[in-house]
Amino acid sequence: MPKLPPLNALKAFEAAARHGGFIGASNELHVTRGAISRHVKLLEDHLGIPLFVRQPQGVRLTEAGQQLLPVLTDAFEQIARETDRLSQSATELRVICPPGTSIRWLLPRLETFQTAYPEFRLKLTTDFYADRGFDPSDADIGFSVTNWPNRAPDLKVLPLFPTLLTPACAPGYRRDRSVTSPEDLTRCELLHETRSHSDWIAWANTFAPNGVDPKSGQAFSNIDIATKAAVMGVGVVMADLVLCREEFESGALVALFPKLVCPSPFGGICILGGREKWNTPKVDAFKSWAFDSAQTDRAAAQQVMASLAV
Amino acid sequence: MPKLPPLNALKAFEAAARHGGFIGASNELHVTRGAISRHVKLLEDHLGIPLFVRQPQGVRLTEAGQQLLPVLTDAFEQIARETDRLSQSATELRVICPPGTSIRWLLPRLETFQTAYPEFRLKLTTDFYADRGFDPSDADIGFSVTNWPNRAPDLKVLPLFPTLLTPACAPGYRRDRSVTSPEDLTRCELLHETRSHSDWIAWANTFAPNGVDPKSGQAFSNIDIATKAAVMGVGVVMADLVLCREEFESGALVALFPKLVCPSPFGGICILGGREKWNTPKVDAFKSWAFDSAQTDRAAAQQVMASLAV
DNA sequence: TGGATAGGGTCAGGTTTCCTAATCTAAAGG
DNA sequence: CCTTTAGATTAGGAAACCTGACCCTATCCA
Incomplete structure (x- = not known):
């Protein structure tokens, strides 16, 4: 690899040559004429060959300068194009979120993210991941x-x-079925999300090992529709006390067994990201916004857990 | 024109990425690892996107880094190639010299130039110029x-x-023709260079307006051959007291009229150069060497002129 | 003719950037 | 468990850089 001349001098020369004078270059680069003059001279000394002919009316490119200019312009343009592209991609924040979490949590809060971080353009995909799980690319x-x-x-x-x-259902549904113990669920319509019955399985394993068949009942394309169905009195949904807080507070949903609360064995709602991008500004911004936004949800969960411990 | 990132940071990144580590880059660029580390971080901050994944065993390029590297490598290589080519041409010194001056003055001294300035590769063309005179290109x-x-x-x-x-000739030729005044030249064979009789014309105009026909006599392809012919006793050559100093000192040539010396109306031997290149290192070197080498010739000329004034 | 304008060169002095050298950290290898 | 390797980090000093004021020259224009 042959040695490169001082790069800043090259930049100054390129701008000066392109503008046909040092003043134009000094405007473009936001420096004084003297700075351009020195840079150009430095480069000429380095190469041992003059690049400009100085005349009282201004400068004119020498033969050597004319040969050098297009090479530099082209090289710098390539670099600028690529770095710009990368910078651009640094401000585009792609988020993928399953439908339930998206409808019940993310979408209602998204506007506050754009307000807090207007420099990032957020692109949301509301969908389940493919079978392989989340792919950072x-x-x-x-x-x-x-x-x-x-x-x-x-x-x-x-x-x-x-x-x-x-488990939760509409107040009228509970009244009609007079459910008082987990065993009574056998008389109820269970409402599921299509993809997985794991929530019902987890809860039933803990509180009603023999009293309910977690595979029975109806399936919906996502948990939000299943919840709405429960509100409409279709059956009993395995509700998240945090995500469905609104329905519980308004009385649209009631918990069948307020003391029988099962923390999900999988932990809860979280966000994932590739290690490479985890500490980039855009991901940092989103992490910090999401964590702050979830503060009230964590507090609500803690309150529920505390009330159980009594 | 989009804005460029800090160029030195780009250079550091390019070297680091190419070597797959900061140590390789630090060796190539002759700086410490810390310097590379800071440059890379600066660039990452500027772009807002990480270019390396830091691992305890070393660094690995991110997707973004992989995309940026070839662009930079290519751009820097282009620049290096072109600047190298220009630098190269800055060390090649092309000199063109008419045969007479070349044989009698330049060639015998050329070795001392190469000794004094080994960094320049001198390419000598011994020839007359085309009709248009010296062309700096x-x-x-x-x-x-x-x-x-x-x-x-x-x-x-x-x-x-x-x-x-x-006018000068071999001692025997002067004896045979017993030339004592300019008018006696009509009995002599004048020796010329093919291209121009201007030297004889200039001298005759000054010292023998009617006594000699400057167009008569024999012509030779260059003044050196004409001089050698005079030494051999063929005739009378219009000799330069400076360039033919050796022949006069050895007695091979004698001046017919030692007091009738005519400074050339054109001045004398000089070197020419295009304004663009006149102050380049290589031309400066040659100018300075040539001027110094001609010091004894100027002194000899001055001595001749002084002896005439007596 | 002579002042105004425009383009560039140069220099001192202060600021920014850059590098080094030493010290940390984390993982891998003997 | 200690050594080695590859980077990160920091302070402080060196180098590069820029500014701002000045000079020069040629041209334009009144």
Whole structure:
């Protein structure tokens, strides 16, 4: 690799040559004429060959200067194009989030992110991941309902708030079925999300090992629809006390067994990101915003847990 | 024109990425690891995107780094190639010199130039110029026997030593013809250079307006051959007291009229160069060497002129 | 003719950037 | 468990850089 001349001198020369004078270059580079003059001279000394002919009316490129200019312009343009592209991609924040979490948590809060960090352009994909789980090359941030125990070594995880599960239904549904113990659930319609019955399985394992078949009932494409179905009196949904806080507070949903709350074995809602990007400004911004936004959710969860311990 | 990142940081990153580590880069750039580390971080901050994944065993390029590296390598290589080429041409010194001056003055002294300035590779062309005179794009330096009065505005001139003309011949030739006054030259064979009879014309105009026909006699392809012919007793040459000093001192040539010396109306031997290159290191070196080497010639000319004034 | 303008060169002095050298950290290897 | 390796980090001093004021020259224009 042959040695390069001083790069800043090259930049100064390129600008001066392109503008046909030192003043133009000094404006472009926001320095004084003297600075351009010295840079150009330095480069000429380095190469041992004059690049400009100085005349009282201004400078004119020598033959050597004319040969050097297009090479530099081209090289700098290449560099600028690529670095710009990378910078650009540094401000685009791609987030992927499963439908339930997206509808019930992320979407209602997203506007505050854009307000807090207008310099990032957020692109949200609301969808389940493909079978392989979250892939950092698809998005910068992925929401997840599990802490992905040891599953992806290249992924970093930031837990936002825990998932607290308990069966819930509309007040009228409870009245009609007069459910008082887990065994009574056999008389109820269980409402599921299509992809997994794991929430019902987890809860049933803890509180009703023999009293309910977690595979029975109806399935919906995502947990938000299942919850809405419960509100409409279709059946009993395994509700997250945190994510469904609104429905519980308004009375649209009631917990069948307020003391039988099962923390999700997978931990709760968290965000994932590739190790490479985990500490980039855009990901940092999102992490910090998400963690702050989840503060009230963590507090609510803690309150529920405290009330159970009594 | 989009803004460029700090160029030195780009250089540091490029070297680090190419070597796959900061130590390799620090060796190539002759700085410490810390310097590379800071440069890379600066660039990452500037772009807002990490370029390396830091691991205890070393660094690994991120996706962004992998995309940036080839662009930088290519751009720097282009620049290095072109600047190298220009530097190279800065050390090649092309000189063009008419045959007479070349044989009698330049060639015998050339070795001392190479000794004094081994960094320049001198390429000598011994030839007359084409009709248009010396062209700076053909050579960096041109020797001339005239000062080119106001003829080429873009040329710079450095006079080396004056031309002092007087008719001379072999001692035996003078004895045979018993020449004692300019009028006796009509009985002599005049020896000329093919291209121009101006020396004889200039001398005859001054000292023998009616006594000699400057167009008569024999012509030779250059003044050196004409001089050698005179030494051999063929005729009378219009000799330069400076350039033919050796022949006069050894007695091979004698001046027919020692007091009738005519300074060339064109001044004398000088070197020419294009204004653009006149102050480049290589041309400066040659100018300084040539001027110093001509010191004894100027002294000899001065001595001749002083002896005439007595 | 002579002042105004425009382009560049140069220098001292202060600021920014840069590098070094020493000290930390974390992992791997003997 | 100690050594080695590869980077990160920091203070402080060296180098590069820029500014701002001045000079020069040629041209324009009144």
